[in-house]
Amino acid sequence: MSPLLRVESLGKSYGARLGCAEVSFDLWPGEVLGIVGESGSGKSTLLGCLAGHLAADSGRILYRGRDTRAMSEPERRMLARTEWAFVHQNPRDGLRMGVSAGGNVGERLMAVGARNYGQIRAAATDWLGRVEIAATRIDDRPRQFSGGMQQRLQIARNLVTGPRLVFMDEPTGGLDVSVQARLLDLLRGLVRDMGLSVVIVTHDLAVARLLADRLMVMKDGHVIEQGLTDQVLDDPQAAYTQLLVSSVLQV
């Protein structure tokens, strides 16, 4: 087996300010990798580079053996709407607020050439069900949904084309604890059922523990520790990780 995603010495700066540097890891098919670290440690920068939203300065990103940094923009966009998905922290960044729930879910299908209204609608209905949104809400706009529903809609919109690799930036941030728990359950089920590979950014170690097979801890743009989730959380090696874990356990 070969890794789905191989990252080698990835770096990105914003002028003089460091975003992330010398990041290397492999992501295997069906694996969930959590990225944790304090605010400003470079998590979103790394995720943005991986997904092609940001242009990295150095290093290589090999997706199924192909260097995505060397791809043309059309090739990368095609990947982004077929094999990849991106779930934003704020559903407003990932949804079209002026378009119905059904249209939001159907967009990716139409983007890859679906031209049968009945089939698009059936797929949208099916996906709303899978994220626990009643089929009767299919023609409502996202504004009429609660925050948790909006986030579930964003997930349906992303997964409808059956991607292999999903990037998530704090998908449960900004939600009530009970709503968070339900969303995490749902995500865990979908990841398992669809065999998704996931890179998920979170500063919530409880979320990391629940979803991630492996963890990467970032500080000041660098990866300071990585390993199996239980190992990292139960037996942290780096002093900073120890601090991070202990401060969370105190909460």
Added chain:
Amino acid sequence: MTARATRKARPERPAMSEDYNFAYLDEDTKRMIRRALLKGIAIPGYQVPFASREMPMPYGWGTGGVQVTAACLVPEDRLKVIDQGADDTTNAVSIRRFFERTAGVATTTRTREATLIQTRHRIPEEPLREGQILVYQVPIPEPLRFLEPRESETRRMHALEDYGLMHVKLYEDIARHGEIATSYAYPVRVAGRHVMDPSPIPKFDNPKLSGNAAIQLFGAGREQRIYAVPPWTQVVSLDFEDHPFTPSKADAACDLCGAAGSYLDEVITDDAGSRMFVCSDTDYCTTRQAEGHRGRLNREEVA
């Protein structure tokens, strides 16, 4: 700049044709517009930016179309101007007068006699022929605008042929109204590549865009965009397999000329709400009547 290019209109004096360059715009501006037109012809359906000039009329009057017309006119041209199919509306009359005065060109209301036709909201019923130019006035050139307001993003969508969003608009139509309710400015794909807004013509006219013998030019003044459909270009109206495009019109015949296949306007004829249908293309209708065709409310004149 040449001396001719710097010569300006002087609005404070009664307008006289000698005060203007031929067709009002200076030669440099016309050359700039022609370059944009050529680029538009070379890339059918692609929106070419151009430096739109102030024209002595409000934007709503089709300054984009007027500039394109000015850049194309030659002294031998015979100009026709229509607004919603009619030659005699204020808008059409003003634009026709404008070019009579500034270019001294001949004008006509007959589609078949015109060499250049400027139009707002219609394509003439009579098939156009090679050598004719049809200039459309365009209010909003970007077909993706209503769903994606960011210009940088719509430009990228065009560049990458990322047109899923256009079908989202049609999907929303069907979800809300049970059918594709868009009946004007119905989006089309030109030459299998660019998605284009055909300006607010009724969708009934869409089939005439395709395989047309004439050169079709589109000018948006306020938005500073020009685009084009060269002769004999394939233009396809977007749709779904199970909701195919239909070029609908009122299910009636013209009450004046009896035409069953032309686009009709509904006219209220009295306070009691009596209605009649008449061809929106006035030249088509009068030509047919002159040929002896009669409609439902026009019979007595036969005798």
